[in-house]
Amino acid sequence: xxxxxxxxxxxxxxxxxxxVVDDSWSGRHDVTKAQQVEAIAKVLTAIDADAVLIVEAPxxxxxxxxxxxxxxxxxxxxxxxxxAVMGFANDTHQELALLYDPKEIQARHDPVDGxxxxxxxxxxxxxxxxxxxxxxxxxxxKPPMELTVQTSRGxxxxxxxxxxxxxxxxxxxxxxxxxxxxxxxxxxQLAQAVWLSRRVAAHIVAEEQVILLGDLNDGPxxxxxxxxxxxxxxxxxxxxxLFDPHAVTAHGAxxxxxxxxxxxxxxxxxxLEALLDYIMISDGLRGHRPxxxxxxxxxxxxxxxxxxxxxALLTASDHFPVTLDIDL
Numbered sequence: 001x002x003x004x005x006x007x008x009x010x011x012x013x014x015x016x017x018x019x020v021v022d023d024s025w026s027g028r029h030d031v032t033k034a035q036q037v038e039a040i041a042k043v044l045t046a047i048d049a050d051a052v053l054i055v056e057a058p059x060x061x062x063x064x065x066x067x068x069x070x071x072x073x074x075x076x077x078x079x080x081x082x083x084a085v086m087g088f089a090n091d092t093h094q095e096l097a098l099l100y101d102p103k104e105i106q107a108r109h110d111p112v113d114g115x116x117x118x119x120x121x122x123x124x125x126x127x128x129x130x131x132x133x134x135x136x137x138x139x140x141x142k143p144p145m146e147l148t149v150q151t152s153r154g155x156x157x158x159x160x161x162x163x164x165x166x167x168x169x170x171x172x173x174x175x176x177x178x179x180x181x182x183x184x185x186x187x188x189q190l191a192q193a194v195w196l197s198r199r200v201a202a203h204i205v206a207e208e209q210v211i212l213l214g215d216l217n218d219g220p221x222x223x224x225x226x227x228x229x230x231x232x233x234x235x236x237x238x239x240x241x242l243f244d245p246h247a248v249t250a251h252g253a254x255x256x257x258x259x260x261x262x263x264x265x266x267x268x269x270x271x272l273e274a275l276l277d278y279i280m281i282s283d284g285l286r287g288h289r290p291x292x293x294x295x296x297x298x299x300x301x302x303x304x305x306x307x308x309x310x311x312a313l314l315t316a317s318d319h320f321p322v323t324l325d326i327d328l
Contacts, residue, residue: 001326002047003161003213003277005055005262005319010093012037013058017069019076029265031315039315041077044099046309047295047321051100051107051149052081053161055215055277055319060089066097074099085109087145087161088122096145096161096214103152107159110148118198121146125195138191141165144214146199151328157285158203162196162214164233165189189217193233197240200282204241210282212242215319217276234278242280245292246322250275261294262319279324290326 008027012020019037026036044052058069070084079099086097087109100107111120119125121143126135145161165188196212203210218233234247246259260273281290297303297313297320304310313320 001051001053001211001213001279002049002321002323003053003055003215003279004043004047004321005163005215005277005317006040007056007317007319008036009040009054009056010059012040013064013069013072015063017058017064017072019069019072028315028318035315039312040317041073041079042309042312043295043316043321044079044081045077046312047323049081049323050104051098051159052321053145053213054095054097054099055161055163056094057086057097058095059093060086060095061093066095070097070099083107085147087111087147088143090140090142092141094142094163096142096163098145098147098159098161105149105151107147107149109145111146112199112202114199114202118195118202121195121199125191127191127194136191138188138195140192140195144196153328155328157209157211157328160196160199160210160212160214162212162216164192164196164215164217166217189233190231190236193218193236197236200237200240200242204282204284207284208282209284210242211279211285211324212237212281213279213322213324215277237280241282243283243286244278244280246275246294247278247280259294259299260296261322263314264318277319277322279322281324281326285326285328288327290324293323293325295321295323 011027012033014020021034021037023032026033057066060066066086067084074082080101081099083102084097084099085107086095098107114120125138142163147159149159150156200210216233235251250258260275261277262274264272266272295303297310
């Protein structure tokens with residue numbers, strides 16, 4: 001299985017969900033649509049996953065349809081992940097969807113109604129964010145996608161695809177405003193993590209196996225406010241009974257260099273690398289020989305030694321795929 005945040009994927013499709021392959025500019029700097037389309041196809045072919053969570057998938061709206069767009073993409077490049085499923089549509093033009101191989105798995109959107117402690121993901125979560133004895137109402141701008149997945153061997157599990165709130169202070173006009181927005185965004189992101197963790201815990205109590213994957217927009221060193229609240233979003237999810245070795249290493253319970261799954265250009269041409277993308281599994285799956293891999297163009301030896309793949313990873317997106325091989 002894989003998670004892959006594909007930057008500006010929606011820009012590569014027409015209003016009728018037809019793939020646009022030409023020399024016009026994509027949303028990525030100095031990359032044409034044709035170049036990005038070819039790069040994405042090369043990456044998806046190389047990782048060869050049975051199921052890929054697409055973060056920032058093409059839009060669903062009045063005319064556009066995420067599932068149709070992704071299936072058109074798969075057909076154009078003869079990908080075996082020929083089927084697609086999505087959850088709740090949102091207003092951001094960045095959907096969550098799963099591309100999968102129907103010979104290997106079956107997947108359907110299966111949101112749980114939940115309760116006041118962990119409502120359905122398109123509902124409202126009530127929590128006191130700033131300890132002022134006043135309830136705050138939290139919503140997901142991109143509601144997580146909750147799937148029931150059955151493998152070809154008959155194993156069933158719950159899969160949750162997520163794209164948590166960014167902490168970046170978009171729209172700030174001053175230093176003070178940037179600080180205020182950053183703190184408010186981090187509060188909201190932590191609330192979303194608590195919401196997710198309660199849903200995960202409920203599945204685990206019900207003796208269901210869980211895989212949570214996606215872009216959690218949280219990792220060490222991303223901003224100066226990360227110690228203000230004591231815990232990160234990732235730590236909240238790990239404490240719910242999930243495991244990801246990259247998350248454990250990055251958040252102090254492991255050793256070695258901190259891995260990264262994304263690479264951004266800073267003003268002045270410097271690069272910022274960050275660990276944002278995760279595949280977390282419940283303890284019951286840890287006995288199924290899981291192996292994680294970040295397809296980083298410079299840190300992964302196989303990617304670094306394959307020039308075509310390395311170039312495709314750098315052209316396709318500012319995030320790199322994370323894969324999980326697991327015996328199910």
